[in-house]
Amino acid sequence: MAVAVETVIEAWTHILWVLLDKPLPNAQLASHGEQQQIPDRPPYPQEIQQLPDGMLVTINCFHHRRGRPLVLLGESGQTSVFSAAWRLPVGPRWLAQAGIKDTVSRRTIGVMKLNFRGLRALVTGAGRGIGRGTAKALHASGAKVVAVTLNNEDLVSLTKECPGIEPVCVDLGDWEATEKALGGIGPVDLLVNNAAVALVQPFLEATKEAFDRSFHVNVRSVLQVSQMVAKGMIDRGVAGSIVNVSSMVAYVTFPGLANYCSTKGAMTMLTKAMAMELGPHKIRVNSVNPTVVLTDMGKKVTEDAEFAKKLKERHPLRKFAEVEDVVNSILFLLSDSSASTSGSGILVDAGYLAS
Structure with a gap:
């Protein structure tokens, strides 16, 4: 019961942060299974990756909350960024404070890149x-x-x-x-x-x-x-x-x-x-x-x-x-x-x- 209450409180805390368009405190960056403590205030480190299908750009800005990470995914061709944990849109102000430029999410026109190796x-x-x-x-x-x-x-x-x-x-x-x-x-x-x-x-x-x-x-x-x-x-x-x-x-x-x-x-x-x-x-x-x-x-x-x-x-x-x-x-x-x-x-x- 206590765990359920903590989860609800945590969810509403995230919602409040998003509604106020505030940066998430106590953030951590997770990369390849490793965690690294980063500042509570911007600028936050970020990692921009090209996934195997070549189409997704991932902005890894993890929020630490008792070991549970919050990852923000930016898809090329879209300007929206969502929390994978709560599926909440993140405001442009927060992105600007985090040092994430809007141009990151824009796809240049060209041939789609996918991985067909071995086929x-x-x-x-x-x-x-x-x-x-x-x-x-x-x-x-x-x-x-x-x-x-x-x-x-x-x-x-x-x-x-x-x-x-x-x-x-x-x-x-x-x-x-x-x-x-x-x-x-x-x-x-x-x-x-x-x-x-x-x-x-x-x-x-x-x-x-x-x-x-x-x-x-x-x-x-x-x-x-x-x-x-x-x-x-x-x-x-x-x-x-x-x-x-x-x-x-x-x-x-x-x-x-x-x-x-x-x-x-x-x-x-x-x-x-x-x-x-x-x-x-x-x-x-x-x-x-x-x-x-x-x-x-x-x-x-x-x-x-x-x-x-x-x-x-x-x-x-x-x-x-x-x-x-x-x-x-x-x-x-x-x-x-x-x-x-x-x-x-x-x-x-x-x-x-x-x-």
């Missing part, structure tokens, strides 16, 4: 655009990367830029060639199905050849490559993550893209079907659905300057997506940070569907 990733369509950006980000995060694409020149430049990436040159629209090239690819923990073609044709002029090519590359190859990789994951008894790069045109359509939009709509349901059947094997499957990204493929959609202007104005953020925006979503879905996410799609559409 092997396969990325299709890795020669350019989103696929290339994903392959480079995974390589930088410690993964062993297998880069698959049709153009050998793109693979050569990628391997020069990122030594250690394993290149595979194959036309994923060819079932037999794909089986030969990837049938013995070995263990894969992470798969990104990014390869796609966008053959622009008005609906009334769409040809059998364009339709078949679109579905063979954009949908059938996803089925084929995912089957190979998933069977390997199941045989090894490991959890895995698969990300299909779809598009917001799975939900809305643009002129001249009847074939492409159809393939992305099919990918949405294929992603859900894969997630349902592979889930019991601890394999997660998700998609990212970006708006126009100004890659070589995206530029085909925006060749008409007037159409591109009107399209951008339809986006509440008045912008198209950057390659890094899509790559960051892919990395999130591949990582354990999304461990309970499967069968879902992340819209990277600058708010387009909300308009």
Whole structure:
């Protein structure tokens, strides 16, 4: 009973300190299991760390109260700092007194940094655009990367830029060639199905050849490559993550893209079907659905300057997506940070569907 009363009194003491925006007295700094007495008044020592996922900045300002530490965590991209013990917001005055600058919590724009060491990733369509950006980000995060694409020149430049990436040159629209090239690819923990073609044709002029090519590359190859990789994951008894790069045109359509939009709509349901059947094997499957990204493929959609202007104005953020925006979503879905996410799609559409 006495312990419970002390705990309640201690909690209200913390609340009072926060409401008054006062520095916490009798503070201690704990680092790597060691404690060190520090002054009751600012400036307080602080330790700013980059965690393994590369995204969190931790400000270790521990309050000593009968050996029970109070840690304040600052997340990059946010300006809020919370007490892990009581989940109380800490006022800006206290931060200023503690010598913690507001800029500590602001994230610079760039590719998300996560730790994929010890994992092997396969990325299709890795020669350019989103696929290339994903392959480079995974390589930088410690993964062993297998880069698959049709153009050998793109693979050569990628391997020069990122030594250690394993290149595979194959036309994923060819079932037999794909089986030969990837049938013995070995263990894969992470798969990104990014390869796609966008053959622009008005609906009334769409040809059998364009339709078949679109579905063979954009949908059938996803089925084929995912089957190979998933069977390997199941045989090894490991959890895995698969990300299909779809598009917001799975939900809305643009002129001249009847074939492409159809393939992305099919990918949405294929992603859900894969997630349902592979889930019991601890394999997660998700998609990212970006708006126009100004890659070589995206530029085909925006060749008409007037159409591109009107399209951008339809986006509440008045912008198209950057390659890094899509790559960051892919990395999130591949990582354990999304461990309970499967069968879902992340819209990277600058708010387009909300308009």
